[in-house]
Amino acid sequence: MNKLIIPAIIIFAALTRLMPHPPNFTPIIAMGLFGGAYLKDKRWALMLPVVAMLLADLFLGFHGTMIWVYGSLIIITAMGFLLNSGVTLKNGAIATIGGSLLFFLVTNFGVWASGSFYPKTVEGLISCYAAGIPFFGNTLAGSVFYSGLMFFGYEQIRKYLPMVPDTIQE
Template sequence: MLNQNKNIRNIVLVTMVLAAIAIRLVNTQFPALSNFTPVGAVALFGGAYFTDKWKAYVVPLLALFISDMMINYLYAGKFTFYNSSLFMYACFMLMVWVGTLIKKVTALNVIAASIVSVMIHWLVMDLPFVYGMPNTWANYGTLLVRAIYPFETNMLIGDAIYGAILFGGFELAKSKYTILRAERQLAL
């Protein structure tokens, strides 16, 4: 019975991740929505809720990879992978890890995790060598300032909105359907 409950919980979690990532495909059609995507919230969500931690990493990263390939195909007409993609996936792995640190889902904990994940993205993705620029403090500072608006601002707003939907939606579902609760929550 517990195994069946775990499978249902995992199916619901995967479905929520895929539905959120699908929104990313729509957002790419509007340049003003650059980085206003659910990917940061999905990484935190996966880290917080998947009880098998390998799934916490694999499900969000696989969904991100598939959506990247679809977006690249839509824009470039081919499946491409950029050098900067490795750094982006590393950032999202760190974001999943931040999600695993959320032991109790509260608005404050999710907001704090969102801020940390945006800071990770901002500090890593704007390293000059990620884009082939000379690795100087001046270049790094310039890239950091340029990224604040719209990129990191949109990411923070996206994490807040999509995080509220994902975390709030799953917490509401858990309160109504005990089958969605983790084994350790059922024991309480």
């Protein structure tokens, strides 16, 4: 069973990016946090969101700010490492909100720094962040929804099926 968990999560995340959905309402941040918290092999945890994004981007197309997106997901997954001492509602919520905020700040900075749409001034950076606010709402909503689904779901499975491990071996 353990050998199927990582491929299943990657395929699920990639498919949710390919299906119609509100912009940025995806499980990618939640998946990074979940992998960081529950995957014993931290290399797999770090690769999980990146591989899912790469798989979906093969169909959606690549763009100039991917390094910022993928880099932020690696940092968010590392934030999930801090949860592996025990996921609570409080620290899970803090990580989910913090991960969403980090994603917003890093990726919008990347749009500003890498692109030519905004002037390379403080005003240009502020304009870039302001333009990203509607997307942040969806990022946060998607992260909260999918984090709840993944973390609560896994804990409920562990509660009722004692043979399910505390961490996922890979």
